[in-house]
Ligand SMILES: Nc1ccn([C@@H]2O[C@H](COP(=O)(O)OP(=O)(O)OP(=O)(O)O)[C@@H](O)[C@H]2O)c(=O)n1
């Protein structure tokens with residue numbers, strides 16, 4: 235039997251509304267590059283990832299100006315209205331290369347600080363177990379459930395809660411089918427794991443680093459700059 239191969243997908247077609255910047259946040263400058271270049275490069279640096287498909291907005295002129303996105307190992311796909319639509323579009327572009335049993339790592343363009351060690355840990359655990367996995371962080375604060383009026387209804391057991399990060403790694407055909415079916419059924423899909431859970435697959439967490447933040451709001455960029463300096467040392 236041939237060895238399953240690894241592929242990358244980077245959804246990068248968001249508008250960055252919460253960031254409120256003059257351009258989508260993935261094109262903001264960060265530590266000598268742009269946010270998206272750090273995120274794509276992190277996948278390209280993994281020795282087993284063959285190619286990375288980046289889902290972009292239609293006619294994205296900023297992407298056209300980034301040499302990294304013209305790297306022969308980078309493919310482009312047109313993104314969709316929601317993150318999950320962008321991921322599905324990238325998976326469709328992969329179809330002529332990937333076998334059903336291959337693995338795909340989906341990584342937000344907006345998470346530029348993921349470390350090589352975290353990606354290696356995710357890949358190792360997934361390949362060892364044969365089960366899909368996501369990087370995640372255990373919740374460290376006391377967790378409150380709050381009603382619509384802002385009143386605490388209860389304190390929940392934080393040990394049961396983890397914050398999902400990316401990359402998230404699943405088998406190519408299983409992920410594509412789970413996303414297609416979940417969307418057709420009108421499910422709310424905010425990450426790949428939610429489609430896989432809905433489809434009945436086991437999903438495991440691999441503890442990632444707190445530095446793997448998602449650039450979401452103003453202020454996150456300074457923090458990302460700090461983390462990238464720490465990682466580089
Ligand atoms: N239609 C979409 C929406 C989001 N994304 C990507 O999914 C990742 C995580 O999404 P998020 O942080 O929510 O990004 P935005 O949708 O751009 O942010 P906002 O919700 O503030 O507009 C980002 O890399 C973003 O570019 C995408 O590819 N296609």
Ligand SMILES: C[C@](O)(CO)[C@H](O)COP(=O)(O)O
Pocket residue numbers: 317342397398399400424425426448
């Ligand atoms: C995929 C994700 O990064 C996991 O935390 C997240 O779901 C991205 O999107 P969101 O729109 O900020 O929920």
